[in-house]
Amino acid sequence: MNLFDRLLLFILSVVALVLGVAVVLVGAAVPIGWAQMELTRHPYNIVTMVVGGVTALIAIRFLFFRRRRDPKLDSVMVAGDHGPIRIAYDTIVQLANRRGSQLKGVASFETVVRQGQGGLVLTLHMRVLPDIDVAALAKEAQNAVKSYLEETTHVPVERVLVQVTELGDNNRSMRVWSGTGA
Template identity: 90%
Template sequence: MKVNLFDRLLLFILSIVSLILGVAVVLVGATVPIGWAQMELTRYPYNVVTMVVGGVTALIAIRFLFFRRRRDPKVDSVMVSGDHGPIRIAYDTIIQLANRRGSQLRGVSSFETVVRQGQGGLILTLRIRVLPDIDIAALAKEAQNAVKSYLEETTHVPVERVLVQVTELGDGNRAIRVWSGSGA
């Protein structure tokens, strides 16, 4: 969910005002006799200041109560426009496509994808387990390019970024893996 600058500023102000009011109440409660504090707070200037600060704090708090309830449900798909209406592609489908393409790369032992929505498209995080004696930097770049272009060609969904995490080395003793010379 995107939080705009105005909402962040209001949340910051609410936090600061709440902190100041909380500290003030603690200090007043700890150092000032109750009778004197009650008499001082009911005087004209203090009464107005107290009401204004309390009102502003209440309004900001109410704003964030409704702000919290307006949250969008968890996004688990992306919409693409089609000739006869919108097309919804589930993140699970995008994950399967990315994993399929990524696991075809030479030197990859295992491949996992995490998808989230970004500002200008999808943000993919690729978790790759590589085979030993592979140029990891070159493989990571190849994975970024291959997965990004494959997803954009097959789904027509823009991919904003592709982050790569090489988690560990795979089992290099297995001779089961067959590599294709084209890397596809």
């Protein structure tokens, strides 16, 4: 569905929702005594309310209608010798997390990938160990992840944004890097 069709569906849904709610309110606003007398002869009030309610429900359904994501939006295409190669964003996230977790001073590492205009835009969320030069580690993470991904996937990386979220736990002996040669 293209953008114009989505816009038309949105406008139609809003109009149908307003009309549906208005019909339900009109159907409910008729005096009960008069409605009981008229319903014995003509059941217009109930029909009006049911039609308005169904119309409003359909409009709500289409207002929140979402198609399944196109797999092309969750991957990137690379030209291969024998045809195109599709690399999923999940694979790129795993590669970036693997390389980023190997950096000294990183307690945990998570990557978010999205498509930019000139390549991928990566957002790195890092927890770092205490007593580490955070700015230097962030620059090292940017360079290491960018070069690693470009080497292994041949996908251009437009930008690498780094967010240092917090200090990591210094009590975990397996991940602690003291910074000394010992």
